[in-house]
Amino acid sequence: MTSAPQAQLSRSFAVCLSGGSGSRYGRRLVEVLLQLGHTVHLCATGAALRVLQHEDGIELEAASPDLAQLVPQALHDNLHVHALDAVEAAPASGSAKIAATIVVPCSMGTLARVAHGFSSNLVERAADVAIKEGRSLVLVPRETPLSEVHLENMLKLARMGVIVLPAMPGFYHRPNSIAELVDFVVGKILDRLDVAHNLVPRWQTPTNESKWDEGEAT
């Protein structure tokens, strides 16, 4: 269980999984936000379901996936799961009280459609609404290498104020596990959402007595 480093007002976040590699970033973000007492509106594209199956062995029914299965039962109270075509769901409305929308992982396809104002499903509509309402929108793309098309779309979005936060974990905290690499990226997302957390040790100026030199990432 993740404990809140300090009390924060509970807020609502739309977390959208699309078909980029790294669905565990999205799953972990949802888990941490719920553990910290926030509300999460969750949806996923069809390709995200395929990635969940390939990467994590999680099989959800394509026609009506029960996304709640991605989250421990004990955290379901503040979880709202939406179908991809549920354009009446809260994240699709500019008047709903959604603090921020996060697409994680964000495929190059979804990123391109968001950059060009498509709203053909709830994920794209939630992102579109965040942009038009001036709310925080965090996209977590994952692809390599990046083509000129990808880079142009990202630049376009960044110039609009969208936070383009690639799934690029650092190694300076000396991770020992995949979970720590995932938490590095999720911690970066939480920082941009102004959600206090202690998922990753904060970098401090190295000294002769630095704990970093002893390999203790605390």
Ligand SMILES: Cc1cc2nc3c(=O)[nH]c(=O)nc-3n(C[C@H](O)[C@H](O)[C@H](O)COP(=O)(O)O)c2cc1C
């Ligand atoms: C296992 C797997 C991994 C994938 N990884 C990526 C990726 O890292 N980045 C990406 O842009 N697309 C990736 N794709 C391809 C997208 O899922 C595909 O382009 C899909 O049409 C995106 O649809 P969406 O944007 O509606 O989620 C992957 C697909 C699979 C099956």
